[in-house]
Amino acid sequence: MFGEDAHAAGADGVHKAKRWLESTTRIDARWIYPEEASRNKLAYQWHDDSTFIFDIGGLFRGGDLDGKTFAAEVKNYTAAGSQGTMYTEYLARCYRARGVNPGLTDQFMWITWHPFSLNKWSKLTTAAEVRAAVVQHAEKALGVPPEDAESAVDDTLCSQIADSLWLVVLSEKHELLMLSDLDRAAVVTAQMTRGA
Amino acid sequence: MAEVNETLEGALAAALAHPSWSDTIDGVKSIMIRHLVDLHTGAEVRATNFFNHTFAPDITLSWPETTQPERRVFLRFPDRPELIADGIAHDLPEGSVVLGLGELEQRPEAPALAETSRARDTLVMDPRGLETLERSADDNRGRTVVTTAVTKGARGLFGATKVDQVASALSEGIEGAARADLEVTALAAETSQRDFTPRQAVSLEHLLQTYWIAGGASATEYPGQFQPGIKIGVDELRLLLDSLDIEDMPFWRSLGSDVSLETVFAVGSTSNASNLARLIRANVDRFTAKAAWVRLENRLREPDEPDFDWVLENDLLRLVGPDFSAYFARKKKRFAALAAQNRRQGVTPAALLERGQGLGISEVVLADDRSRIAFSTDDITEDSRTADLAQSFGPDARIARAIATLPTGTHVTIDFEDSTAVAVTSSNPPLDGLAHTAVTALVELTDDHATALAEFLALPPEIPSDELLAQMELLQPIGYFAPSEELPGLLELEALPDDDESAQ
Numbered sequence: 147m148f149g150e151d152a153h154a155a156g157a158d159g160v161h162k163a164k165r166w167l168e169s170t171t172r173i174d175a176r177w178i179y180p181e182e183a184s185r186n187k188l189a190y191q192w193h194d195d196s197t198f199i200f201d202i203g204g205l206f207r208g209g210d211l212d213g214k215t216f217a218a219e220v221k222n223y224t225a226a227g228s229q230g231t232m233y234t235e236y237l238a239r240c241y242r243a244r245g246v247n248p249g250l251t252d253q254f255m256w257i258t259w260h261p262f263s264l265n266k267w268s269k270l271t272t273a274a275e276v277r278a279a280v281v282q283h284a285e286k287a288l289g290v291p292p293e294d295a296e297s298a299v300d301d302t303l304c305s306q307i308a309d310s311l312w313l314v315v316l317s318e319k320h321e322l323l324m325l326s327d328l329d330r331a332a333v334v335t336a337q338m339t340r341g342a
Numbered sequence: 343m344a345e346v347n348e349t350l351e352g353a354l355a356a357a358l359a360h361p362s363w364s365d366t367i368d369g370v371k372s373i374m375i376r377h378l379v380d381l382h383t384g385a386e387v388r389a390t391n392f393f394n395h396t397f398a399p400d401i402t403l404s405w406p407e408t409t410q411p412e413r414r415v416f417l418r419f420p421d422r423p424e425l426i427a428d429g430i431a432h433d434l435p436e437g438s439v440v441l442g443l444g445e446l447e448q449r450p451e452a453p454a455l456a457e458t459s460r461a462r463d464t465l466v467m468d469p470r471g472l473e474t475l476e477r478s479a480d481d482n483r484g485r486t487v488v489t490t491a492v493t494k495g496a497r498g499l500f501g502a503t504k505v506d507q508v509a510s511a512l513s514e515g516i517e518g519a520a521r522a523d524l525e526v527t528a529l530a531a532e533t534s535q536r537d538f539t540p541r542q543a544v545s546l547e548h549l550l551q552t553y554w555i556a557g558g559a560s561a562t563e564y565p566g567q568f569q570p571g572i573k574i575g576v577d578e579l580r581l582l583l584d585s586l587d588i589e590d591m592p593f594w595r596s597l598g599s600d601v602s603l604e605t606v607f608a609v610g611s612t613s614n615a616s617n618l619a620r621l622i623r624a625n626v627d628r629f630t631a632k633a634a635w636v637r638l639e640n641r642l643r644e645p646d647e648p649d650f651d652w653v654l655e656n657d658l659l660r661l662v663g664p665d666f667s668a669y670f671a672r673k674k675k676r677f678a679a680l681a682a683q684n685r686r687q688g689v690t691p692a693a694l695l696e697r698g699q700g701l702g703i704s705e706v707v708l709a710d711d712r713s714r715i716a717f718s719t720d721d722i723t724e725d726s727r728t729a730d731l732a733q734s735f736g737p738d739a740r741i742a743r744a745i746a747t748l749p750t751g752t753h754v755t756i757d758f759e760d761s762t763a764v765a766v767t768s769s770n771p772p773l774d775g776l777a778h779t780a781v782t783a784l785v786e787l788t789d790d791h792a793t794a795l796a797e798f799l800a801l802p803p804e805i806p807s808d809e810l811l812a813q814m815e816l817l818q819p820i821g822y823f824a825p826s827e828e829l830p831g832l833l834e835l836e837a838l839p840d841d842d843e844s845a846q
């Protein structure tokens with residue numbers, strides 16, 4: 147897909163992801179891009195002054211993560227496509243965003259409808275993978291030339307980001323596993339009543 | 343900070359521009375809640391801790407102590423109206439309210455959004471629609487009727503144009519129903535059915551039909567969905583008093599043939615004091631009451647406040663005067679505690695002889711610290727023995743009670759110690775006579791206030807009394823009276839024909 151089709155599919159994917167996340171009753175996906183009003187809530191600036199925007203921003207509800215924030219990237223893909231490359235840049239984005247605004251980036255989610263980079267799937271959420279991504283995008287993520295990248299990376303930060311990475315692979319069938327309207331309404335009403 | 347003349351869209355844009363998530367959400371919600379409260383619908387407006395959630399509302403609207411179901415309010419960004427429609431179709435409970443955070447009515451997707459929301463009994467309103475609705479609340483045409491009906495049960499897409507159409511149709515329809523205007527009443531009935539949930543449509547048509555009947559039209563000719571059995575009871579009267587501000591005195595006169603002061607007492611209180619005052623003034627010769635209690639007081643008045651007014655307080659009707667209040671009730675015992683707390687020593691004979699002229703006082707009880715004596719005569723103010731008797735009591739003489747005669751012939755006991763006037767009959771006298779006698783006897787009125795009271799207790803000029811109408815009815819067949827075109831329902835007296843003309 148190219149151009150407008152890809153853009154529309156992406157927007158649809160964001161809405162599908164928001165709907166699914168919120169149907170769990172554990173997520174408030176408050177900001178979604180491309181809703182224009184969300185732009186300044188989800189946008190970050192690289193060191194070279196260019197910008198990037200997450201697709202979804204919101205909060206967890208209940209449990210250990212209650213009140214924690216998250217930023218999500220959504221890929222409405224039916225094939226692996228170029229997700230491997232994009233994921234690497236996404237890790238660099240996570241590093242940069244956490245550095246800029248740690249309060250809004252407690253957790254990071256990559257939400258897709260198709261897995262990718264299967265040969266290293268289990269390593270995609272490791273600190274080493276984050277470090278490699280930051281080094282690869284050093285000028286934007288660190289603001290240093292490539293040759294200085296290795297020494298400029300904050301390994302503690304890489305480790306913290308790795309701990310907060312979520313890889314979520316959805317399928318159309320997931321929507322069948324959502325709470326029924328009746329049950330969800332009961333949970334929502336309970337959450338409203340106790341102000342949780 | 344929002345400027346005074348800032349549009350709702352402008353205020354929302356400013357709030358949304360804030361980089362902080364929580365400040366943005368707090369700002370947007372407080373703006374929307376303020377606008378919802380300003381609609382004066384009686385709703386309890388509460389924020390939830392959700393924002394822009396697929397399934398959970400941002401705000402709830404509830405009407406405690408009524409059977410009106412809660413309406414859940416969902417804030418939605420306007421970027422993709424088709425997704426709002428999809429959410430209404432699949433994710434939101436029926437009967438929801440969606441408040442767009444940007445303009446929706448002029449969008450190409452608007453017709454589909456309107457259709458989907460109507461099918462789900464859901465109201466979608468954009469900022470311009472909300473502002474237009476607020477203005478309709480401010481212009482005093484159906485202030486509570488339109489805003490409350492829309493908030494409780496409108497369905498479909500309500501932008502500025504739609505709100506204006508619906509508000510006009512309803513407010514003009516209700517006013518039209520009060521004067522039996524078929525065309526505008528029919529349009530309002532049609533609007534009720536199309537643009538409101540079935541429950542709200544029934545409520546609106548009940549209101550229309552109530553005005554239709556109260557205005558004197560035949561229930562069976564009502565041009566909407568006829569609801570049999572509507573009578574003007576307490577609920578209907580409360581509706582009529584609280585809904586529209588109707589200045590048309592003949593309407594209130596017509597309504598007076600369907601209700602009594604008992605019904606007015608049962609209403610208890612009203613949010614529209616002007617309508618209550620009009621109802622009483624237009625029927626002051628028809629409504630009857632048993633007892634009055636007068637309390638002297640120093641009233642602080644606004645410059646434009648009239649000398650006299652009618653007010654409903656709990657189950658008492660209060661005639662507010664320049665320096666007194668006269669309360670009217672079904673039974674004297676309603677005043678017992680109040681009178682006991684405010685006992686006076688009676689009135690001096692000289693004062694009563696002056697005040698009592700024209701009140702037909704035929705009996706007084708004179709008293710001092712040692713004794714009491716009753717004196718009866720045709721009219722104590724005309725009988726010199728009254729003064730002589732008072733003289734014999736010395737300077738401490740007081741009149742404790744008197745019996746006056748109303749124009750209808752009813753006797754009234756005036757108790758100057760309790761400050762009450764109570765009809766001595768099983769059938770209560772008309773309010774105008776009782777009020778005039780009670781106030782004149784119990785209050786020392788200036789000449790100007792006495793004149794103003796008489797004018798206030800007279801029927802408004804556009805309303806002929808039942809007595810006059812009866813006389814006209816007798817004379818009409820021989821052509822002495824003709825209906826006035828300028829004042830529908832009012833008959834005017836024409837000059838008697840000369841003998842020569844009548845002979846032709």
